[in-house]
Amino acid sequence: MGKRRADKGIVKPAEQDPDRLALLLLRYAYQYAASVGWKVQDRAIARGEGIEDLVQDALASLHGGDPKRRWDCQKHPDPMDHLRSFVNSRLSSLARCYDRKHVKYSVDPEQHAVTETPESLLMKDQEEAWRARLRDLVLTEILGDNVLVAVYDLLEKEEVASPAELAQRLNLSLEDAKNAKKRFRRVWERAIATLDAETPWPGESAHG
Amino acid sequence: MVEQKKNDRDAIGALLDLSIDVQQDADDAAEELRAMGVDVDGFLMRVRERRARELDEERTAWLRVARAGLGTESARASSKYAEMNHAQLVAEFRRRPQQQASSFFHKLEEIKDEDLRTLLVDLDDLEDGEEGAP
Numbered sequence: 001m002g003k004r005r006a007d008k009g010i011v012k013p014a015e016q017d018p019d020r021l022a023l024l025l026l027r028y029a030y031q032y033a034a035s036v037g038w039k040v041q042d043r044a045i046a047r048g049e050g051i052e053d054l055v056q057d058a059l060a061s062l063h064g065g066d067p068k069r070r071w072d073c074q075k076h077p078d079p080m081d082h083l084r085s086f087v088n089s090r091l092s093s094l095a096r097c098y099d100r101k102h103v104k105y106s107v108d109p110e111q112h113a114v115t116e117t118p119e120s121l122l123m124k125d126q127e128e129a130w131r132a133r134l135r136d137l138v139l140t141e142i143l144g145d146n147v148l149v150a151v152y153d154l155l156e157k158e159e160v161a162s163p164a165e166l167a168q169r170l171n172l173s174l175e176d177a178k179n180a181k182k183r184f185r186r187v188w189e190r191a192i193a194t195l196d197a198e199t200p201w202p203g204e205s206a207h208g
Numbered sequence: 209m210v211e212q213k214k215n216d217r218d219a220i221g222a223l224l225d226l227s228i229d230v231q232q233d234a235d236d237a238a239e240e241l242r243a244m245g246v247d248v249d250g251f252l253m254r255v256r257e258r259r260a261r262e263l264d265e266e267r268t269a270w271l272r273v274a275r276a277g278l279g280t281e282s283a284r285a286s287s288k289y290a291e292m293n294h295a296q297l298v299a300e301f302r303r304r305p306q307q308q309a310s311s312f313f314h315k316l317e318e319i320k321d322e323d324l325r326t327l328l329v330d331l332d333d334l335e336d337g338e339e340g341a342p
Contacts, residue, residue, distance in 0.1 A: 152219050
């Protein structure tokens with residue numbers, strides 16, 4: 001009886017629509033990657049390079065895969081919570097790899113300063129330029145949208161935890177706040193696409 | 209007003225965080241992904257193919273383990289005889305208690321080394337079976 005009650009909240013992956021889980025996770029992974037990539041100035045992560053593979057690995061962990069990363073249904077009764085945690089963890093690792101390739105720490109334990117190589121400086125310059133250009137593109141698009149300008153101005157000054165809080169602070173309906181959030185996502189996607197067209201990735205050609 | 213200020217809070221980062229969607233609407237997700245240029249149908253196809261492959265591997269895992277074990281055993285037995293020359297192989301064969309087997313081979317000297325090795329491995333397996341018998 002007690003066991004049955006304890007198992008009640010667990011949603012087995014077989015009971016979930018696997019396509020639905022896959023779609024929700026892929027969208028989440030692209031959105032989270034954009035945020036992580038922007039913060040660590042890594043264009044590949046921000047652009048969502050390799051995201052599908054990562055999502056495939058996450059989905060495989062529901063049924064098997066690496067035992068350390070396997071779904072623990074007692075810990076995360078909702079498989080989506082486990083999947084998001086898997087994606088967050090892998091993206092954090094990628095971001096840490098990015099830090100390591102940029103910064104070379106001195107072998108002398110007494111000397112705590114980091115040593116920057118000419119290659120890492122060049123890379124840093126390129127990615128700072130990428131971030132500055134992306135920021136320009138995003139801001140140019142935001143300027144034509146009064147609600148997004150207000151949202152941007154607020155976020156520049158204060159922390160806002162949710163669309164509900166955003167709506168309350170700006171005197172918007174929750175629906176308007178959610179729509180602003182969606183419009184911003186489209187602004188971001190267009191900015192990334194413009195940047196990719198301006199400076200194509202290896203193996204890709206610029207459009208037009 | 210929106211303008212480029214270097215040391216302000218990272219409003220773009222905050223906007224990106226805020227726009228992460230944890231809503232459970234798969235149709236919305238599919239629509240957004242398509243708008244981003246993602247081949248949604250292709251992605252779902254690849255997810256299903258991988259799952260089918262994994263299920264197949266799960267189903268045949270026992271067979272793989274059994275085959276690996278079998279290979280190791282034979283390899284271990286045959287390696288015992290790999291270094292022996294023809295005379296040593298014949299001597300080893302004659303030393304075996306399975307006298308009835310030798311009656312089939314009147315001219316042991318004419319048997320190829322490789323066949324002698326196989327025969328010895330088979331006799332080993334036979335002995336192992338007899339030892340394990342009740």
